[in-house]
Every structure is written in structure tokens, then in C-alpha cells.
Amino acid sequence: MVAGLLGPSVARAGDIVDTAVSAGSFTTLVTAVKAAGLVNTLKGKGPFTVFAPNDAAFAKLPPGTVESLLKNKAKLAAVLKYHVVPGRVKAADLAGKSLKVATVQGQPISVDGSLGVRVNDAHVIQPDIEASNGVIHVIDTVLLPPARAKKMHH
DSSP: OHHHHHOHHHHHOOOHHHHHHHHSSOHHHHHHHHHTTOHHHHTSSOOEEEEEEOHHHHHTSOTTHHHHHHHOHHHHHHHHHTTEEESOOOHHHHTTOEEEEEOTTSSEEEEEOSSSOEETTEEEEEEEEEETTEEEEEESSOOOOOOOGGGOOO
């Protein structure tokens, strides 16, 4: 049994998408990942670190925000990629540190590990959920990438 050699934790963990689906508190996030066409990306080798807003985090957005994002695939993909960091970053790796971390989307997020872990304005409410291709940190606020001034189209 090859799976036994990897240890029970690795063998049991699904990939990031499956883990989010089975957790049950990420229905909006999973819907968004599917709508943005990012399922294959997040099922890829990785590893990825995903700051995953739970359904309550999406519910805090202004009314209509999620609906309008779901209609705009490019913008939705950018928002979702802004929650993903290449590599496997554990909460312990961030303890006591304050740093800017590059996201898959391209713009950095501010990570502050001085009191728990904060990412921009979001707090990590459940760290270190292991997936086969990365790690998920549950956050209580959706991260929205800052608007890039020079890319404004009128």
C-alpha cells in the first residue's frame, strides 16, 4: 500500500477544492472557483496556500457584489487569485512576522502574524487545514485586490 507510506494525514487529505467542498462552509467560494474556471488550477500540483473566505465572509460584502463578480469571469478570477499564494505557508511560518506576500494574481497581500494571523483586513479564524496540494487558512473577510489605477478603462 503506497498510501500507507505517506502517512495517514497525506493519504486522507483531498486537494484544495475537495477539501473546501467537504468542509461545507465554503459554498460561495466553491461556486466562485467554478464560475471563474479555476477548479483545475486549484486541483493542480501546487503547492498553494489559500486564504479561503467562508460563506459568512462573502455575506459581509455589499449586496450584489458576489452576483456581479459571478457575471464577470475575469474580475472574479483576479479576486480569487488574490487569495492564493504559491507554496505551502503555515500559520507558524508567519508568527511574529509582518510581510508582503506575492499572490498568484500578482499583487501582494499584507500578512501580519503578530496577533494571530491577519491578511490585509481579514483575520485567519482557522489556520492550517491541510490539503494534498497545499494548505487552507479560513478568513473572515473577502480580500479585494486594490484597483490598479493605470488599468482603468472608460
